[in-house]
Each structure stands twice: as C-alpha cells, then as structure tokens.
Amino acid sequence: MRLDNKVALISGGARGIGAAVAKIFAQEGAKLVICDILEDEGRKTAEEITTAGGECVFVRLDVTSETDWEQAAAEVTNRFGRLDILVNNAGITARGNVEETSVADWTRTMDINVKGAFLGSKQAIPIMRAGGGGSIINISSGAGIAPQPGTSGAYAASKGAVRIFSKSTAIQYAAENIRCNSVHPGPIETDMLRATRPDENNLEIMKGRVPLGRFGRAEEIAYGVLYLASDESSFVTGSELVIDGGRTAQ
Ligand SMILES: NC(=O)c1ccc[n+]([C@@H]2O[C@H](COP(=O)([O-])OP(=O)(O)OC[C@H]3O[C@@H](n4cnc5c(N)ncnc54)[C@H](O)[C@@H]3O)[C@@H](O)[C@H]2O)c1
Numbered sequence: 114m115r116l117d118n119k120v121a122l123i124s125g126g127a128r129g130i131g132a133a134v135a136k137i138f139a140q141e142g143a144k145l146v147i148c149d150i151l152e153d154e155g156r157k158t159a160e161e162i163t164t165a166g167g168e169c170v171f172v173r174l175d176v177t178s179e180t181d182w183e184q185a186a187a188e189v190t191n192r193f194g195r196l197d198i199l200v201n202n203a204g205i206t207a208r209g210n211v212e213e214t215s216v217a218d219w220t221r222t223m224d225i226n227v228k229g230a231f232l233g234s235k236q237a238i239p240i241m242r243a244g245g246g247g248s249i250i251n252i253s254s255g256a257g258i259a260p261q262p263g264t265s266g267a268y269a270a271s272k273g274a275v276r277i278f279s280k281s282t283a284i285q286y287a288a289e290n291i292r293c294n295s296v297h298p299g300p301i302e303t304d305m306l307r308a309t310r311p312d313e314n315n316l317e318i319m320k321g322r323v324p325l326g327r328f329g330r331a332e333e334i335a336y337g338v339l340y341l342a343s344d345e346s347s348f349v350t351g352s353e354l355v356i357d358g359g360r361t362a363q
Contacts, residue, residue: 114142115343120193122146122185124176124233125203127155129303130252133331134200134338139167141339143198146189148174148181176203176229186236195244198342199237201230201275202252206309207265219267226271227278234282238291246290250341251279252334253295255357261322263315272297276353283351292350294341299357301329324359 121138125131126147135147139162147169149155155171162169172188174181189196207214207222230251241247256264257272279295286293300306300319306328310316320328337356340346355361 114140115339115345116141116143116198119143119197119342120145120189120195121198121200121342122148122189122196122233122237123200123202124148124174124229126171126200127151127158129305130298130301130331130334131200131202132158133335134202135162135169136165136167137332137335137339138198138342139165139169141343143342144193145169146172146185146192148172148176148185149203150175176201176233177224179232182232182236186240190240196237196240197244197247199233199241199247199249200252200338200342201233201249203229204252204254204271204305206305207268208309209265211266214265214267222265222267222271223274226268227274230275230278234293238286241291242289247292248342248346249279249282249291249293250338251275251293251295252338253279253297253353255297255299255355255361257295258297258353258355259361261319263310263319279353280351287350292341292346294346294349294351295353296334296337296341297353297355297357297361298334299323299329299355299360301331301334303331322360322363323357324362327358329356329358 127149159171254272260269282293
C-alpha cells in the first residue's frame with residue numbers, strides 16, 4: 114500500500130475534502146488522526162474509517178489555537194510515536210468585495226486559513242524531524258493563483274499566503290527531508306461550495322468557467338494529496354498541484 118507504516122494528521126477532516134483524504138489515506142495503510150471543530154461529524158468520520166478496517170482517531174482542534182495544536186501533537190506522539198504527513202486542510206470561505214468585507218471577517222479568514230497552517234506546521238516539524246522527515250501538504254485554492262470576479266479578496270489573499278508559505282517551508286526544511294507542497298482545488302462539490310454560492314444561477318456561471326464543464330469531487334483532490342503524501346513524490350517540494358478542471362489555465 115502507498116502509505117504503509119505512515120502516520121498522518123489531517124485538519125478539517127470531519128467532512129468534505131479532508132474526510133475524503135482521510136478515507137483514501139486509510140485505504141492506503143496510513144494511521145490517522147483527524148482534527149476538526151465539528152465533533153459529531155469528526156467522530157462519525159473516524160468511526161466509518163475504523164469500521165472499514167482503518168486506524169483513525171478524532172481529536173477536537175480549532176486550528177487557530179496553539180494550545181489545541183500542542184494537545185493534538187501530544188496525542189499523535191503518545192499514540193503513534195511519529196508523524197509522517199500533515200495535511201493543513203481546514204479552511205473557511207468568505208464572501209463580498211473589498212468594501213463589503215469587515216475587519217472581523219478579514220481577520221477570521223486569515224486566522225483559520227493562514228495562521229492555522231502555520232501553527233500546524235510549527236507543531237508537526239519537530240516530530241517529523243525526529244522521525245527522519247515528512248510531508249506537509251497545504252490545501253490552498255485556485256483562488257490563491259487566479260481569483261474569479263466573485264471571489265472574496267480575504268479568501269484569495271489567505272490562499273495566496275498559504276501558497277507562498279508552503280514554498281517558504283519547503284526551502285527552510287528541505288535539508289531535513291521535510292517536504293512541503295500546496296494543492297489548488299478548483300470548485301469542488303462540498304458544503305463549502307454550497308455556502309459560497311447558494312444561488313443556483315451563480316453555481317452555473319461558476320461551472321461555465323471550468324473547461325471540463327463540471328465541478329470536481331472531493332476524491333479527485335484526495336488522490337492528488339495522496340501522491341504528495343507518498344514516497345512517489347520524494348523529489349517534489351515547494352511545488353503547487355493544481356486540480357481544477359482547467360479553470361486557471363485560461
Ligand atoms: N470546495 C471547494 O470548492 C474548494 C476549492 C478550493 C479550495 N478549497 C479548500 O479545501 C479545504 C477544504 O474545504 P471543503 O470544501 O472540504 O470545505 P468544508 O467546509 O466541507 O470542510 C472544511 C472543514 O474545515 C473545518 N474547519 C473550519 N474551521 C476550522 C477551525 N477553526 N478549526 C478546525 N477545523 C475547522 C470545518 O469544520 C470543515 O470540516 C479548505 O481549505 C478550502 O478552502 C475548497
């Protein structure tokens with residue numbers, strides 16, 4: 114299996130892309146800690162994985178809390194004694210143009226999407242170092258490369274920050290065999306997509322901008338994350354994997 118003997122932590126693993134990543138990782142032999150603020154959904158996802166024969170625990174974690182990250186890192190170390198893969202996936206979307214964005218919304222978006230990835234990496238790196246290396250995968254967005262007219266500036270800026278933070282981390286830790294890459298999904302059918310564009314008309318416009326003519330599925334992102342997590346990508350660091358049906362190629 115592609116992730117045999119590897120231990121992975123996935124933030125925002127209760128649902129959507131994070132849950133799809135967790136399920137595919139488990140099928141490929143990884144032992145998992147999934148973290149989220151959604152406790153019921155997180156426990157349910159962990160239970161589904163365990164019932165299917167995987168090894169998975171749920172830990173409640175708010176990615177903006179350094180204390181929560183310290184506790185999650187301690188849980189990983191106590192339970193598994195190592196950490197090979199970190200997927201900084203937890204994120205929120207935002208709505209509105211610059212004038213419509215409140216300072217509170219701007220700060221919240223940056224805190225969850227950017228500070229969350231920073232705090233996760235900060236806790237994961239020493240554990241990865243002790244184990245001889247690791248792979249950090251930060252879930253950015255197509256919006257972090259080329260926003261669409263309706264994309265919130267706060268969201269695009271946060272995802273652009275995640276993109277460049279990934280490259281910075283890659284360069285800082287390459288000598289210690291810790292790789293870091295970003296993944297850039299296009300519009301994917303999850304709760305987040307429905308929350309950003311509740312209007313059916315809007316969804317159709319969005320779909321029309323995707324050359325492949327449809328929204329992606331969470332599993333289609335998860336397979337890209339799997340590649341970056343596995344040793345198949347051992348020479349890949351500081352790169353950006355775009356999985357968006359061609360949206361940003363135009
Ligand atoms: N769905 C898309 O179209 C799309 C496109 C590009 C990028 N992305 C990115 O993919 C990632 C996953 O998104 P998704 O579509 O699965 O959305 P989602 O809303 O279904 O899942 C996001 C998860 O993150 C969790 N989360 C939110 N804030 C948190 C916090 N403070 N602490 C811990 N967990 C928190 C949520 O509870 C949820 O389980 C996000 O980073 C998102 O920005 C999604």
